Amino acid sequence: MTDDLNDLKKLLDQATPAPDPARRAENIALAQKNFADLQGSRDGPRLTSDRPQKGLTSGVRNMLNTLTSRAGLTASTAIVAVGLVFLSPLGDDILPRGAEVAFEPAALSDVAEQAPVSRKSVPQALEAAPAVQMEMVSGDVAVTAGTPAPSASMVVPDAPLEQLQPNAESFANADSNPVHVTTETPVSTFSIDVDTASYAFVRNALTNGQMPPQDAVRVEEMINYFPYDYPAPTDGAAFQPSVTLAQTPWNPDTQLLHIGIQGALPELADRPPLNLVFLIDTSGSMNQPNKLPLLKQSFRLMLGQLRPQDEVSIVTYAGSAGQVLAPTPASERGTILSALDALGAGGATAGQAGLQQAYATAAAMADEGEVSRVILATDGDFNVGLSDPQALKDYIADKRDSGTYLSVLGFGRGNLDDATMQALAQNGNGQAAYIDTLSEAQKVLVDQLSGALFPIADDVKIQVEFNPATVAEYRLIGYETRALKREDFNNDKVDAGDIGAGHQVTAIYEVTPTGSPAILNDDLRYSTGTTASDRTSDELAFLRMRYKAPGAADSTLIETPVSADITDTAGFASAIAGFGQLLRGSSYLGNWSFADAIALATETKGSDPFGYRAEAITLMRLAQSLSAQ
Amino acid sequence: MLMKTDDDTLALAAAQGDAVAFATLIERQYDRLFRLCFRLTGSRAEAEDLTQDICAALPAKLRGFRAEASFTTWLYRLCVNAAHDRRRRAATHAKAASGWGAWEINRRAANEDTEEARDWLEQAMRALPSDLRDTLALVLDDVTHAQAGDILGVSEGTISWRISQAKKHLSALRKEDTA
Numbered sequence: 001m002t003d004d005l006n007d008l009k010k011l012l013d014q015a016t017p018a019p020d021p022a023r024r025a026e027n028i029a030l031a032q033k034n035f036a037d038l039q040g041s042r043d044g045p046r047l048t049s050d051r052p053q054k055g056l057t058s059g060v061r062n063m064l065n066t067l068t069s070r071a072g073l074t075a076s077t078a079i080v081a082v083g084l085v086f087l088s089p090l091g092d093d094i095l096p097r098g099a100e101v102a103f104e105p106a107a108l109s110d111v112a113e114q115a116p117v118s119r120k121s122v123p124q125a126l127e128a129a130p131a132v133q134m135e136m137v138s139g140d141v142a143v144t145a146g147t148p149a150p151s152a153s154m155v156v157p158d159a160p161l162e163q164l165q166p167n168a169e170s171f172a173n174a175d176s177n178p179v180h181v182t183t184e185t186p187v188s189t190f191s192i193d194v195d196t197a198s199y200a201f202v203r204n205a206l207t208n209g210q211m212p213p214q215d216a217v218r219v220e221e222m223i224n225y226f227p228y229d230y231p232a233p234t235d236g237a238a239f240q241p242s243v244t245l246a247q248t249p250w251n252p253d254t255q256l257l258h259i260g261i262q263g264a265l266p267e268l269a270d271r272p273p274l275n276l277v278f279l280i281d282t283s284g285s286m287n288q289p290n291k292l293p294l295l296k297q298s299f300r301l302m303l304g305q306l307r308p309q310d311e312v313s314i315v316t317y318a319g320s321a322g323q324v325l326a327p328t329p330a331s332e333r334g335t336i337l338s339a340l341d342a343l344g345a346g347g348a349t350a351g352q353a354g355l356q357q358a359y360a361t362a363a364a365m366a367d368e369g370e371v372s373r374v375i376l377a378t379d380g381d382f383n384v385g386l387s388d389p390q391a392l393k394d395y396i397a398d399k400r401d402s403g404t405y406l407s408v409l410g411f412g413r414g415n416l417d418d419a420t421m422q423a424l425a426q427n428g429n430g431q432a433a434y435i436d437t438l439s440e441a442q443k444v445l446v447d448q449l450s451g452a453l454f455p456i457a458d459d460v461k462i463q464v465e466f467n468p469a470t471v472a473e474y475r476l477i478g479y480e481t482r483a484l485k486r487e488d489f490n491n492d493k494v495d496a497g498d499i500g501a502g503h504q505v506t507a508i509y510e511v512t513p514t515g516s517p518a519i520l521n522d523d524l525r526y527s528t529g530t531t532a533s534d535r536t537s538d539e540l541a542f543l544r545m546r547y548k549a550p551g552a553a554d555s556t557l558i559e560t561p562v563s564a565d566i567t568d569t570a571g572f573a574s575a576i577a578g579f580g581q582l583l584r585g586s587s588y589l590g591n592w593s594f595a596d597a598i599a600l601a602t603e604t605k606g607s608d609p610f611g612y613r614a615e616a617i618t619l620m621r622l623a624q625s626l627s628a629q
Numbered sequence: 630m631l632m633k634t635d636d637d638t639l640a641l642a643a644a645q646g647d648a649v650a651f652a653t654l655i656e657r658q659y660d661r662l663f664r665l666c667f668r669l670t671g672s673r674a675e676a677e678d679l680t681q682d683i684c685a686a687l688p689a690k691l692r693g694f695r696a697e698a699s700f701t702t703w704l705y706r707l708c709v710n711a712a713h714d715r716r717r718r719a720a721t722h723a724k725a726a727s728g729w730g731a732w733e734i735n736r737r738a739a740n741e742d743t744e745e746a747r748d749w750l751e752q753a754m755r756a757l758p759s760d761l762r763d764t765l766a767l768v769l770d771d772v773t774h775a776q777a778g779d780i781l782g783v784s785e786g787t788i789s790w791r792i793s794q795a796k797k798h799l800s801a802l803r804k805e806d807t808a
C-alpha cells in the first residue's frame with residue numbers, strides 16, 4: 001500500500017464512527033428476533049412440502065418473476081417503491097431463492113427478498129397511507145401484500161404472527177441426586193445406562209463455543225463414553241463387576257466408590273445372524289449436511305462390519321412411511337448402498353407409522369436364533385402421530401416383549417428431541433447415541449458395533465446397600481433418569497437397561513465415612529444415630545446386581561461385599577465425573593474447578609488408542625475458557 | 630490460553646438453527662459490519678440503516694451458508710451486495726419520485742441537506758465511482774486483493790487496477806482541493 005492509501009486509511013479509521021450503542025442493541029435484537037422466528041417457521045414448510053408446488057406462494061413468485069422493472073415502473077410508482085409488506089420473516093422461502101449470494105441485481109424480487117426494515121420514522125408514514133391489504137395463506141405461511149405509501153422499505157412487525165420456540169431441543173434430565181443419610185436410606189437402586197448421547201451433545205455444544213445447557217449433561221453417560229481397563233468376565237459369565245474405592249479428588253474427607261461392569265465379548269464368528277431394520281427419518285429437517293448425508297456415510301461404514309448371513313432392510317418415514325429396501329442379505333452391498341444413496345429428505349415426520357412398519361418388517365425377518373434390531377436414525381422430531389413421549393414409550397414397551405431391540409441414533413441439532421430419544425431407547429432395550437461427526441459414527445457403529453447390536457444381559461439393575469457403621473452419607477453421581485424404587489430391584493417385571501457385548505458400565509458413588517468432617521447432615525436429636533447394625537461389620541457396602549439372560553423371563557442375582565479399604569487412586573472416570581458435575585453446576589464440588597479436572601484427566605489419561613480421552617481434555621479446556629467469560 | 634470457536638463453525642451452527650451460536654456471531658461481527666457499511670455508504674445514518682437491513686435479512690440468508698467461503702468473506706459479500714442494492718433502490722426511487730408528491734420532494738431535500746454537511750473525506754469517497762469505492766472500502770479494511778476479488782466477484786488483477794484508479798481519482802481530488 002502506498003503512502004496515499006495509508007493516509008487515506010488513517011483518515012478513514014479516524015472518521016469511522018463507533019456504532020450507536022442504542023441502534024446496535026436494537027439491530028442485534030432485531031436479528032435475533034428474525035432468527036428465532038425463522039427457526040419456528042422452519043417446521044412450516046416441512047408440513048406443507050407434500051402439497052402441489054403450484055400454490056399461492058408460487059403465484060407471488062411468478063408475479064415477481066414476470067414483472068420487469070420497466071413494467072413495474074410504468075405501472076405505478078407505488079409498486080416500484082415495492083409496497084410489499086411481509087408480515088412473515090419467510091421472505092426467503094417465498095421468493096426465488098438465489099445462490100448463497102444474496103441481493104443479486106434482479107429488479108424487484110431482490111428488494112423483497114432482502115426484507116429490510118425501515119427506520120422508525122417510516123412506519124408511521126406507512127400507517128398513515130391508505131393501504132389495500134391482501135392476505136394469502138398457504139399452510140401456515142402467511143404473506144400479506146399491500147400497496148402502502150411510496151417507501152422503498154418494508155416493515156417487519158414487532159410481533160411475529162405466531163410466537164414460536166426459538167429452539168425446539170428438549171432434554172431429559174432430573175435434579176441431581178441428593179446426599180442420602182445411610183441410617184435413613186441405606187439402599188440405593190438404579191438401572192444401568194449404556195447411552196453416550198449426552199457426551200456427544202456436550203462436545204457439540206462446547207466446540208460450538210457454548211456451555212451446554214445443564215439439563216443436557218447426564219454425568220453417567222459422559223463417564224460411560226470412555227473405555228476403561230476392567231477385567232473381562234471369566235467362565236462364561238455375562239459380565240464381571242469390579243469395585244474400587246478411591247480418594248475423592250474434590251473432597252479430602254470423602255471417597256469415591258467406583259463400580260465397573262465389563263460385559264463379555266463373545267467371539268465375533270460365533271455371533272448369531274443379525275436382522276437389522278434401518279428406520280430412517282427423511283423429513284425435510286434431515287436435509288442438512290450433518291444429518292442425512294452423515295447418516296448415509298455412517299451406515300456405509302457399518303455395512304462393512306456385517307457378515308453375509310446378516311440381513312438389512314430400510315424403512316423410511318416422512319409424509320408416508322414406506323419400505324425402501326426389502327430384507328436383503330448384507331452380502332448384496334451394491335443393492336443396499338444404492339437404496340441408501342437414493343434416500344432424499346422431504347415431507348413431515350410421522351415417527352410412529354414408520355416405527356410400526358419397522359417392527360412389522362423386523363418381525364417378518366426374525367428366525368429362530370437370530371437377533372432383530374430396529375435402528376432408528378432421526379433428528380428426533382416426531383411431530384405427527386404419537387408425539388407424546390409417554391405414548392411412544394408405551395408403544396415401544398409393548399413391542400419390546402416381541403424380542404426386537406431398538407437403538408436410536410440422533411443426528412443434527414436444532415430440534416433434536418432428547419427426551420423422546422431417551423424414552424425410546426430406554427424402553428426399547430436399546431442404546432441412544434448422538435452422532436455429530438463421522439468419527440463418532442465410527443465409534444458407535446464400527447468399533448462398538450457388537451456391543452450396540454448384541455445384547456448379553458437384559459434388565460441389569462444395581463442395588464447398593466451401605467453399611468451405616470462405616471458410611472455416614474452417600475451420593476450417586478449421575479443416573480438421575482435411571483433411578484429405581486428399592487422394591488423394584490427384585491421385581492422382574494420392571495424394565496431396566498441392557499448390556500451389549502463388550503459394553504462397559506461405570507457407576508460412581510461419593511461416600512462420606514462415619515466421623516468424617518465432610519458429613520453434611522447433622523445427627524437427629526430424637527432418634528439414635530446408628531440403629532441398623534449390631535453386626536459390627538467393617539464392610540463399606542453390599543453390592544447386588546440382577547440381570548436376565550437375553551430373552552429370559554427370570555433374573556439372576558450376583559452379590560458381593562465391598563471392603564472399606566482404599567484400593568485405588570482416583571482415575572480418569574473420576575475426572576470425567578467431576579467435569580460432568582461442573583457442567584451441571586453441582587454444589588458438591590467446593591472449589592474444585594475445570595483446571596483441577598484437566599490436571600486429573602491429563603495425569604490419568606493412560607493409553608488412549610482412539611484419542612477419546614485427549615478429546616475430553618480439549619473439551620474441558622474449552623469449558624474452562626467459556627465459563628470464564 | 631483461551632480457546633475461541635471460529636466464526637465459520639458458529640455460522641454453520643447458526644445456519645442449522647442454533648440460536649446461541651447466532652447470538653455469539655452477531656455480537657462478534659456487528660462492529661466490523663457497521664465499519665464496512667460506513668465505508669461503503671460514507672454516511673453514519675446510511676450505515677446504521679444498512680446495518681439494520683443486513684441484520685434483518687441475515688438470519689434468512691444464513692440458512693444458505695455452506696462454508697464454501699469463509700464467513701467473513703461471505704458476510705462482506707452480503708454487505709457489498711446490500712449496499713449496491715440500497716444505492717440502486719435510491720436511484721430508482723429518485724427517478725420514480727421526480728414529479729411525485731410534496732412528501733417525496735421534502736424527503737429528498739432533507740437528504741440533500743445532510744449531504745452538504747459531509748466533510749471532505751466522505752465527499753472524496755462519494756465522488757469515486759461506486760465500484761472503486763467498494764473496492765477501496767474493502768482494501769482499506771485490511772482485506773487482501775485476492776479476498777476482495779472473491780467478495781466482489783472480479784479477478785485479483787481487477788482489484789489492483791481499481792485501486793490504482795482510485796488513487797488517481799483521489800490525488801486529482803486533492804489537487805483540486807489544495808488548488
